[in-house]
Amino acid sequence: MTMVDEAFTPVNRLAANSRNVFVSWKTAALRSFQTRATKGAAHDAKGRCVVATVTDRHEAPAVDSLPLDTKLIADSTDAALKMQLNTSTREDINARTTAVIEQLTLLLGEELGAVKDPAVRHLCRQAYRLLELSERPTKETPAFSAFFFLRDMASLTRRLLWAYAEENDHAP
Numbered sequence: 001m002t003m004v005d006e007a008f009t010p011v012n013r014l015a016a017n018s019r020n021v022f023v024s025w026k027t028a029a030l031r032s033f034q035t036r037a038t039k040g041a042a043h044d045a046k047g048r049c050v051v052a053t054v055t056d057r058h059e060a061p062a063v064d065s066l067p068l069d070t071k072l073i074a075d076s077t078d079a080a081l082k083m084q085l086n087t088s089t090r091e092d093i094n095a096r097t098t099a100v101i102e103q104l105t106l107l108l109g110e111e112l113g114a115v116k117d118p119a120v121r122h123l124c125r126q127a128y129r130l131l132e133l134s135e136r137p138t139k140e141t142p143a144f145s146a147f148f149f150l151r152d153m154a155s156l157t158r159r160l161l162w163a164y165a166e167e168n169d170h171a172p
Helices: 005-040 072-080 088-109 120-133 143-168
Strands: none
Touching: 072 088, 072 143, 088 120, 088 143, 120 143
16 A cells, blocks of 8 residues: 555545445435325326426516517617718618617517508508518618618608507507
C-alpha cells in the first residue's frame, strides 16, 4: 500500500459508510411513501397503484383574451410613416415592413366592425390584398417600391387601428 492510499483509506471508508446510510434511508423513505400513497388508492387492471394529484395552480389568461397594444401599433405606424426614402436603408425598410405586417395581421384578427360598416369592409379587403405574398416586395424589388409598399401597409394599418378603436372603445 502506498503512502497516498494510506492517507485516503479513512476517507474512502467514511464515504462508503455514508453512501450505505443514504441508500438505506432512501429505500425506507420510499417504502414509507408507497405505503401511505397506496392505502385506499385506486388500482388499475394490472394491479398498479393509480395516484392522481390536484394542484391549486392559477391559469394564465388565454392569448386571445389579451388586449391589443394599440399604443405600440400607433407608434410603429408613425415611425414607418415618418421614414424618408433618401435616409432609409433597405434593411430598415424590410425590418419595419415585417413589424407592420405582423401588426396588421393582428388587427385583422380582431373585431373591426366590418360586418356593419362597408368602409371598414373595404379596408379589410385592401389589407388582405396587400398581405398576399404576390404583392409583397422581394429581394429583387427596388428600394423605392419596397418603401412605398411599407407606407401603404402603415397607412392601412393606421386606418384599421382607428376602426378597431371605435369598435372596441379604445384610444390608439
